[in-house]
Amino acid sequence: MALFPPLDMNPEDVRAALAPLRNDFSVAVYTAENAFAVGAIIRVAHSFLAREIILIGSSPHYEKASMGMEKYETITRVQDDDAFLQHVAGRPVWALEKDRARASLYGITAFPKNVVLLFGSERFGIPAPMLERADEVLGIPIYGVNHSLPLAVASGIVMSEWARRHYVDKTF
Template structure:
């Protein structure tokens, strides 16, 4: 079943959502699989992130966002330098298993942070790794080397919400 439009324009919906947005952002180096970027945008909408930074110029699959891109602030950064300038002064948290100093369960998550995800094949560049305030890994238990980037982004956003959601526990009593 399709969700009704509530008889509001896209801009009116964006205005209604603005005060509900959370004080963190997602950044992703354009993935080799354009579906992943759309899936990340869709998931970011579910967590009402402040904005989504897309680093690089590769295309992304808008249909995978399921229409949620129109409600999000998407900041297109053609390269790493433009991205780093856009987030200057904000805590930058890289998600990169091989260079991690902490895990998702232990990492600090200050307000205003930007979670940064690399592309599937290349991960994060040395330049982006050196710009990160911290680098975290998501614990893994199988023999895979990494999670799909869209899944990793969802897990990180979910952990942020678990720690920071002002509504507290939603577990039925």
């Protein structure tokens, strides 16, 4: 259930209030060149109370697209693959890359605890060396002539599937 906007609280107090409600997954975005998409992902990650949003590389994000939610989120920026892997060491990394998928999002039995969901750029996806280092590579089935989904939509589908599996007994 969505919380009422904390209009009378400063962002640090809101972050502290949300901390115990955070979920055990993080979202990572690999050099997404679409600043609007990254802002939208921040907004979606906030809606699902992701633990952390990791931005790999120096691509900017468009704060208006996050509708102000960036001020309530933990956003970590790392410069490259090695810094990312060091930052998430010990946590499973599940990449989303349709063309190199090992499994369907809907065919997996469960998400591991503390999973980091890794998304690539809309144009280039996730580089092969990073996919090889991922613990799992998932695809989202699509059926039209379009070859891919917008990055923000794909991330929203995956976070929604994570939530559906974790909150089966709760209503919205």
